[in-house]
Amino acid sequence: MLRGTVTSSVWSTKRVEGIPAGAFLEVELDGGARLIAFDVLGSGIGERVLIVQGSVAASWFPAEKSPPIDALIIGSIDETV
DSSP, rough: OOEEEEEEOOSSSSSTTTSSSSSEEEEEETSSEEEEEESSSEEETTTTEEEEETHHHHHHGGGGGSSSOEEEEEEEEEEEE
């Protein structure tokens, strides 16, 4: 699981059929790397989020309709202690 901050939205005029409602967001990970993650929670710019990748991200979607999504935002970080 990764932690990061949403830095911007990614607009795409063409998408693979079968991608569910949601948004592509650019996230800066702790440590400085960046990635594009799919968001179904409605996260906003500046929000701290939790991200899963690979088979864990894909398993959130129904198996027969699994879209080609490699990174998925699964939570919003309220605080860390």
